[in-house]
Amino acid sequence: MDGMQSALQDRGLTVTNLPEKGRCLFTNKDFSPGEVIISQEPYVCVPNNSSSNSRCDGCFASSNLKKCSACQVVWYCGSGCQKLEWKLHRVECQALSRLDKEKRKSVTPSIRLMVKLYLRRKLQSEMVIPTTATDNYSLVEALVSHISDIHEKQLVLYAQMANLVNSILQWPEINIKEIAENFSKLACNAHTICDSELRPLGTGLYPVISIINHSCLPNAVLVFEGRVAVVRAVQHMPKGAEVLISYIETAGSTMTRKKALTEQYLFTCTCPRCIKVGQYDDIREGAILEGYRCKDDGCSGFLLRESDGKGFTCQQCGLVRSKEEIKTLASEITALSSKTLASTSCNNHQEALSMYKMIEKLQRKLCHSFSISLMQTREKLIKILMELEDWREALAYCRLTIPVYQRVYPQFHPLLGLQFYTCGKLEWFLGDTENAIKSLTKAADILRITHGTNSPFMKELIIKLEEARAEASYKLSTKNE
Numbered sequence: 001m002d003g004m005q006s007a008l009q010d011r012g013l014t015v016t017n018l019p020e021k022g023r024c025l026f027t028n029k030d031f032s033p034g035e036v037i038i039s040q041e042p043y044v045c046v047p048n049n050s051s052s053n054s055r056c057d058g059c060f061a062s063s064n065l066k067k068c069s070a071c072q073v074v075w076y077c078g079s080g081c082q083k084l085e086w087k088l089h090r091v092e093c094q095a096l097s098r099l100d101k102e103k104r105k106s107v108t109p110s111i112r113l114m115v116k117l118y119l120r121r122k123l124q125s126e127m128v129i130p131t132t133a134t135d136n137y138s139l140v141e142a143l144v145s146h147i148s149d150i151h152e153k154q155l156v157l158y159a160q161m162a163n164l165v166n167s168i169l170q171w172p173e174i175n176i177k178e179i180a181e182n183f184s185k186l187a188c189n190a191h192t193i194c195d196s197e198l199r200p201l202g203t204g205l206y207p208v209i210s211i212i213n214h215s216c217l218p219n220a221v222l223v224f225e226g227r228v229a230v231v232r233a234v235q236h237m238p239k240g241a242e243v244l245i246s247y248i249e250t251a252g253s254t255m256t257r258k259k260a261l262t263e264q265y266l267f268t269c270t271c272p273r274c275i276k277v278g279q280y281d282d283i284r285e286g287a288i289l290e291g292y293r294c295k296d297d298g299c300s301g302f303l304l305r306e307s308d309g310k311g312f313t314c315q316q317c318g319l320v321r322s323k324e325e326i327k328t329l330a331s332e333i334t335a336l337s338s339k340t341l342a343s344t345s346c347n348n349h350q351e352a353l354s355m356y357k358m359i360e361k362l363q364r365k366l367c368h369s370f371s372i373s374l375m376q377t378r379e380k381l382i383k384i385l386m387e388l389e390d391w392r393e394a395l396a397y398c399r400l401t402i403p404v405y406q407r408v409y410p411q412f413h414p415l416l417g418l419q420f421y422t423c424g425k426l427e428w429f430l431g432d433t434e435n436a437i438k439s440l441t442k443a444a445d446i447l448r449i450t451h452g453t454n455s456p457f458m459k460e461l462i463i464k465l466e467e468a469r470a471e472a473s474y475k476l477s478t479k480n481e
């Protein structure tokens with residue numbers, strides 16, 4: 001721990017213990033928006049592979065993959081990644097190769113992550129893999145597990161998973177209880193590794209990054225460059241500020257966010273957004289994001305449940321929507337959503353499109369125009385329409401989502417930047433250069449802060465923006481001739 005403190009000190013950071021939060025990461029110097037606060041390679045990581053979707057164990061690429069011929073479980077994109085992973089995979093491969101075909105199928109990404117955790121600990125203790133102040137197993141030992149607060153049912157599941165890990169490793173002296181507790185640690189400390197567009201690729205354990213606590217109004221953001229976790233400031237952070245990232249999707253009512261944090265991370269959030277729970281502004285925001293629309297199409301009011309439970313009243317114009325009408329519409333949407341999920345798994349984009357359009361139509365009748373579920377349906381429609389190369393309609397839906405993104409996310413949020421990027425790409429594609437420049441500029445202004453400027457993803461965005469600007473000035477010059 002002392003070694004880690006001095007390594008962090010050099011980066012302008014310090015770890016402090018607070019009774020209500022446990023360990024916290026504080027700044028020892030000022031950080032400006034977009035500046036990297038800390039970055040870390042994973043202690044261990046695995047791609048989220050399934051029978052239908054595989055990724056390289058080294059870089060998470062999904063093309064040109066070859067299966068490890070010995071264990072038949074792990075994939076690589078080439079000899080570079082295979083060599084890089086070899087010290088650890090050599091011992092993992094021996095363990096996996098002992099399993100019969102059926103048992104190999106039960107080696108899920110979570111099981112592999114735990115197996116790799118134990119193997120890396122062993123290899124570090126044998127000095128086959130070097131240790132550093134910020135890369136050693138004692139940092140994993142220091143992680144919170146909340147094991148004494150875990151529900152009985154979950155404990156049973158962790159015990160079963162621990163037995164499976166034991167049967168893979170076959171180490172006589174292994175402590176099953178400790179493995180179960182480590183599964184509990186992974187649940188509240190591991191991170192989903194995403195690509196630059198925030199699509200999940202895998203899971204990794206980053207023991208120093210895991211010291212950072214949560215806020216629903218964070219001053220920092222965690223993104224990934226390959227499998228390296230990078231935390232950047234999204235606002236000016238003075239010396240002495242606590243570094244805070246968001247663990248969850250923050251576009252939700254306070255109740256929804258609190259529920260997610262209690263269930264997975266076992267704490268009650270007291271961030272500036274959460275302490276407003278029950279106050280009028282917070283109730284209104286919750287009713288807008290997750291509640292119903294006014295009966296009157298021209299009214300933008302939000303609805304609250306009547307105390308007699310018979311209906312929901314618009315707080316702006318006083319019109320009441322009956323409980324029955326709301327219930328009927330809500331169940332129609334639920335039924336249609338389940339049917340859509342069941343019937344569209346086979347990549348039938350046209351069928352999915354018409355079903356999601358029906359859901360969107362019903363949600364427009366039921367939900368407030370800033371509703372998150374309506375926004376999520378429109379997100380699905382944008383993706384399907386882009387698959388179908390219907391750029392015009394995709395853009396129309398994308399534009400509808402922007403005001404919701406702006407409402408639910410802070411100024412420098414990666415999802416807001418990415419949505420402007422999608423909008424800009426569609427506009428440019430459709431020849432609307434003027435609007436494309438506006439959208440791409442907004443995207444670049446946000447993503448420069450959250451993603452930095454060095455990744456291939458950001459370089460591509462900046463090039464696109466320059467090309468769009470060049471095209472606009474060319475158009476202008478030919479118009480003036």
Ligand SMILES: C[S@@+](CC[C@H](N)C(=O)[O-])C[C@H]1O[C@@H](n2cnc3c(N)ncnc32)[C@H](O)[C@@H]1O
Nearest residue numbers: 021022023144188189210211212213214265267
């Ligand atoms: C990834 S760890 C963060 C570091 C942790 N504080 C520690 O001591 O190792 C996540 C856990 O930290 C605590 N935590 C994170 N953010 C918190 C917050 N805003 N308020 C209270 N506890 C928090 C919770 O116990 C949560 O399960």
